[in-house]
Amino acid sequence: MNSNDTLIPYIGVVTDIRIDTPDVKTFRVESPEGGKLFEHMPGQCAMLSIPGVGEAMFSITSSPTNKEFMEFSIKKCGCLTNWLHAMDVGQMITVRGPYGNAFPVETELKGKDLLFIAGGIGLAPLRSVINYVRDKRENYGDIQVIYGSRSKDDLVDYKEILDEWMTDDGVHVNLTIDNAQEGWDGHVGFVPNYVKELNPSTSKTVLVCGPPIMIKFTLAGLKELGFTETQVYTTMELRMKCGVGKCGRCNIGNKYVCKDGPVFRFDQLDELPDEY
Amino acid sequence: MLRISANKLDSLFEAVAAKQTLYIPADRNDGEAEYKKYETGMKLTSRLNTLRSAKDFFFPQTEDIVEFKMDGKKIEINDIRQECEDFVIFGVRACDARSFTILDKVYLSEPVDSFYKNRRDHGTVVTLACDRPAETCFCQTFGIDPTAPEGDCACWSDGSYYYFKANTAKGQTFLDSISDLLEDGDDTAELDKVIAKTKAVMSKLPLAGLSTENFGGDKLDEYFSSDKWTELSESCLGCGTCTFVCPTCQCYDIKDFNTGNGIKRYRCWDSCMYSDFTKMAHGNPRLTQLERFRQRFMHKLVYFPANNNGEFGCVGCGRCLSKCPISMNIVKVMKALEEK
Numbered sequence: 001m002n003s004n005d006t007l008i009p010y011i012g013v014v015t016d017i018r019i020d021t022p023d024v025k026t027f028r029v030e031s032p033e034g035g036k037l038f039e040h041m042p043g044q045c046a047m048l049s050i051p052g053v054g055e056a057m058f059s060i061t062s063s064p065t066n067k068e069f070m071e072f073s074i075k076k077c078g079c080l081t082n083w084l085h086a087m088d089v090g091q092m093i094t095v096r097g098p099y100g101n102a103f104p105v106e107t108e109l110k111g112k113d114l115l116f117i118a119g120g121i122g123l124a125p126l127r128s129v130i131n132y133v134r135d136k137r138e139n140y141g142d143i144q145v146i147y148g149s150r151s152k153d154d155l156v157d158y159k160e161i162l163d164e165w166m167t168d169d170g171v172h173v174n175l176t177i178d179n180a181q182e183g184w185d186g187h188v189g190f191v192p193n194y195v196k197e198l199n200p201s202t203s204k205t206v207l208v209c210g211p212p213i214m215i216k217f218t219l220a221g222l223k224e225l226g227f228t229e230t231q232v233y234t235t236m237e238l239r240m241k242c243g244v245g246k247c248g249r250c251n252i253g254n255k256y257v258c259k260d261g262p263v264f265r266f267d268q269l270d271e272l273p274d275e276y
Numbered sequence: 277m278l279r280i281s282a283n284k285l286d287s288l289f290e291a292v293a294a295k296q297t298l299y300i301p302a303d304r305n306d307g308e309a310e311y312k313k314y315e316t317g318m319k320l321t322s323r324l325n326t327l328r329s330a331k332d333f334f335f336p337q338t339e340d341i342v343e344f345k346m347d348g349k350k351i352e353i354n355d356i357r358q359e360c361e362d363f364v365i366f367g368v369r370a371c372d373a374r375s376f377t378i379l380d381k382v383y384l385s386e387p388v389d390s391f392y393k394n395r396r397d398h399g400t401v402v403t404l405a406c407d408r409p410a411e412t413c414f415c416q417t418f419g420i421d422p423t424a425p426e427g428d429c430a431c432w433s434d435g436s437y438y439y440f441k442a443n444t445a446k447g448q449t450f451l452d453s454i455s456d457l458l459e460d461g462d463d464t465a466e467l468d469k470v471i472a473k474t475k476a477v478m479s480k481l482p483l484a485g486l487s488t489e490n491f492g493g494d495k496l497d498e499y500f501s502s503d504k505w506t507e508l509s510e511s512c513l514g515c516g517t518c519t520f521v522c523p524t525c526q527c528y529d530i531k532d533f534n535t536g537n538g539i540k541r542y543r544c545w546d547s548c549m550y551s552d553f554t555k556m557a558h559g560n561p562r563l564t565q566l567e568r569f570r571q572r573f574m575h576k577l578v579y580f581p582a583n584n585n586g587e588f589g590c591v592g593c594g595r596c597l598s599k600c601p602i603s604m605n606i607v608k609v610m611k612a613l614e615e616k
Contacts, residue, residue, distance in 0.1 A: 005390040007530070007543075008342050011351055051344035051351060051539035052532045078557035092351040094344070239556045241530045244387050248527030248548060251575065253496060254582035273500045273574075276561050 006244055009049060009094035010037045014087055015069065020156045021149075024121055025085055026061065026073040029095060037095050040064055042105055042128035043235055043263045046097030047243050048072065054080035057240045057258065060098065061124040063131035070095075073124040073156055099243040100262045103129050103207060103233060105136075112205040113141035117218055119191045119210025120149050123156045125235045125262075126209050134168060144200060148176040148191035152184045174198060192217035199225060206232040212276075219266060229266035236262045236269075236276060252276055278451060279437040279461035288438075288457050289314050289366070295453060297363040299333070301326045311365065320367060324410050329523030329595065330372040333365055334395045335379060337520075338544040341391070341530070345538045354538075357390065360398040364450065367404040370425035371415045371593035375523030376401065377426070378591070381584050382526050391543075400450050402440075403427035407474050412594030414483035414607065420591060422478070423471045434467040483592075483607060490614045493582025500574060504612045509569035511602045516547035518605070519572065521595040527553075548572050573609045 016028035031037045040046070040060050049055035056078075062071035076085045084093075103109060114133060116126050126145075133140045145165060149155045155175065166173050176187040176194045187194060191214050202225060208218055215234055222232060238250040238257045245256035253272040255261065269276075280288055292298045298314040301321045309321035310328060345352040376396075383392035403425035406413075415422055424430070429447030432439045439461065442448040451458070478484060519525040529546035532539050546553060548571045554562045562568050580589035590606055597605045 005357070006387050007389075007391075008355055008357075009353065011353060051346060051541065052534050054532070055530065081557070088349070091349045094351060094353070237556070238561065239554050241528065246382055246389060246526070247529070247543075247546070248575075249546075249553060251548075251571070251579065254493065254579045273496060275567060 006096060007242065009047065009096040012037055012048075012070075012093050012095040014089055014091045014093060017087065017089055020073060020158070021154045023076045023085075024073055024154075024156050025076075026071055026157075027084065027087070028069045028071050029093065030069045032092070035068065036070055038098060040070070040098035041102030042132045043100070043102040043125055044098040045100050045243075045258075045262060046070070046072070046095050047099065047240075048080075048084070049094040050080065050083050051094060053083045054078075055094070055241075056080050057099065057237075057243065059125035059128070059235065059262070061127045063128050063135060065132055065135040073121065073127070075121045097243065099240075099258050101260065103235075103263050105129060105132055109133075109205060110139055111141065113201070113203055114143050115200050115204040115206045116143070116145045116147075117191060117195060117206060117208040117210070118145070118147045119214040119218075120154065121156060122208075122210030122214070123147055124209075126207055127157055127160075129207060130165070134165070134171065137170065142172070142204075143170060144172045144174070144204070146174045146176070146191065146195055146198065146200075148178070148189075148194060150178050151181055152177055190214070190217075192221045196221045196225065202226040202231075204231075208232060208234050229270065232266045233263060234266065234269070236264060238276060277439045277441055277461055277464060278455075278458040279439045280458055282433065282436055282438060284457065285320065285438060288454055289318070290316065291454050291457055292364055292366070292450075297361065299363065299365045301367045314366075324406065324408055324413075325369050325372070325593065325595075327595075327599075328521060329375060329593065330365060330368050331375060331379060331523050331526075333363075333399055334376065334392055335383070335526060335528075335545075338542055339391060341541045341543055343538055343540050357394070360394045362398045362400070364400045364402060366402045366431075368401050368425070368427055369406055369593070370403060370420050370422040371413075371591040372523050373401060373403045373425050373427040374415070374418070374420050374591045375593075378524045378580075378584075378587065378589060379526055381587070400429070400446050401427035402429045402431055402447070402450065405430065405432040405471070405474075407433065407470050409474065409478050409481060410594060411482050412597040413478075413481060414486050414592035414594065416478060416484065417486045417488060417592050418588055418590060423474050432467055432471070434464075434470045436466065437461060439464065439467055486607060486610065488577075488588055488610075491577040491581070491588065491610065492586055493578060495578045496574075496582075499578060499613050500570070502613055504615075505566050505570045508604065508609055508612055509566040512549070512565050512569050512604060513602060514549050514551060514565050514568065515601060516549045517599050517601065518596040519547035519549055520545060521599050523591060523593055523595070524576070524589050525572075548575070573606060576606065577610065577613075 012029040018026040061073045180188045240258045241247040245259035250257035293314045299311045302312045308327040309323040343354040383389040406422035428444045528543045576589035
């Protein structure tokens with residue numbers, strides 16, 4: 001039995017923990033010897049686990065252009081994520097992957113003007129793409145990021161957005177929060193409405209991720225503006241166990257979200273039964 | 277064909293079991309049959325098929341995957357996989373033999389499942405042709421001939437003799453290992469009569485007319501939104517019995533168990549009929565039994581064929597027909613969906 005099996009994980013070490021919001025932390029993970037556990041492409045995921053607690057799929061939020069470590073932005077919302085949030089630096093976890101397809105950064109997205117639309121923790125998978133295209137700036141056109149959250153305190157990666165994205169030439173960031181609050185002089189309102197207000201050019205290719213309800217209204221708004229489903233990508237989330245299309249859990253129609261997704265174009269989603 | 281006298285079958289079992297582990301379908305106390313590890317004196321069941329399918333041999337109900345030692349912030353991984361020992365399963369029916377090739381499509385496709393492959397590589401499947409198909413049988417719907425079963429080596433009985441024919445190299449190795457017990461028997465007139473009689477019975481089975489022509493990978497839109505699902509799923513208890521007795525159901529869960537001396541990670545059968553199958557921290561995309569019920573049958577009749585050149589995820593063994601506590605089953609589903 002010398003062959004590797006994808007169900008047998010690697011050991012990773014948490015080398016840094018950043019508190020993003022009251023319920024989101026970003027964990028830096030490296031191999032025990034230092035460096036990344038494996039290479040990935042933007043949009044791919046990995047199974048993280050604390051043995052005895054649970055194992056779940058998370059998007060890799062760091063860009064593959066980061067050669068030193070991987071990062072995972074994780075919202076506290078269940079048994080495993082509670083445990084992860086209680087970790088200290090130096091804690092070992094198990095990691096396996098990468099799983100799934102990726103955003104087509106080297107094919108369909110190349111040379112395009114890109115519009116990223118995210119809500120809440122939905123920024124996590126898109127951050128990998130945003131930093132990838134920022135690092136390979138010459139391969140892409142304009143970059144616009146429309147990002148919204150419940151409140152200012154719930155904006156993930158806020159410091160990076162202010163210090164790095166907003167100071168980057170050719171990257172336009174539009175932030176919004178659901179309700180007005182003290183200390184916020186930016187836009188107030190829901191993401192789908194803000195997108196319509198901003199009226200982005202229909203020449204852009206769109207990558208959207210957020211709560212299902214936000215995605216639904218954002219897509220409807222984009223269609224009103226004249227965008228077609230073939231120019232809008234999203235990334236999906238379903239319960240997963242194996243990560244390789246065998247355990248049956250994330251099966252929708254003839255697709256397995258873990259292996260055929262998580263990234264889908266909306267015209268591809270249209271061909272699937274409506275149960276996500 | 278090579279054959280052995282029926283009254284010498286015991287000596288064949290003894291010879292095989294002397295070299296490697298042999299499993300045969302044998303009677304239980306409750307009147308059902310199950311695969312048991314052969315021991316001297318054990319008799320082949322007279323029942324048509326076993327209560328549970330033969331998938332356990334390659335995809336057991338629970339199976340340890342890996343172990344962890346936890347020490348403060350440290351985790352140590354222990355790869356507990358071991359090369360499986362060679363074994364022989366005798367008496368597998370044609371339906372169950374076909375289920376192995378269906379499971380192969382899932383577990384041997386990239387990335388190969390090393391746990392399944394290990395067992396598959398070391399197991400020799402000796403099939404046994406059916407001569408008394410049951411009223412719940414509909415393997416012929418899926419193009420399976422129960423009088424000509426697949427498997428590494430096929431076996432037929434005409435009452436007086438057991439005849440053998442190897443289908444694979446592994447099957448030939450099996451026959452070579454018992455060659456001193458076998459004799460040439462070219463006169464298969466009696467066997468031909470048994471096969472002809474079986475085929476005649478099959479053509480008159482209640483489900484003989486069931487066809488797959490209205491099912492396949494292109495039927496998503498036609499059936500997913502069918503209003504038939506409401507009535508069909510109404511009385512489903514969500515007990516999962518159908519998935520557990522099904523030879524082709526292959527969904528699994530991965531769980532951790534604290535042994536007191538570390539963490540054992542194992543996988544076990546799971547069922548899309550269960551409410552927590554798709555449950556996530558933020559919600560469940562399949563909230564009602566209708567959606568879960570529909571998933572199981574759509575997968576077997578539409579999604580699986582869409583990904584596997586039209587092959588269906590059912591072999592017509594009939595176990596779900598006889599075991600479902602509310603008598604719902606794939607045949608009723610197929611018939612209802614077909615009705616316009």
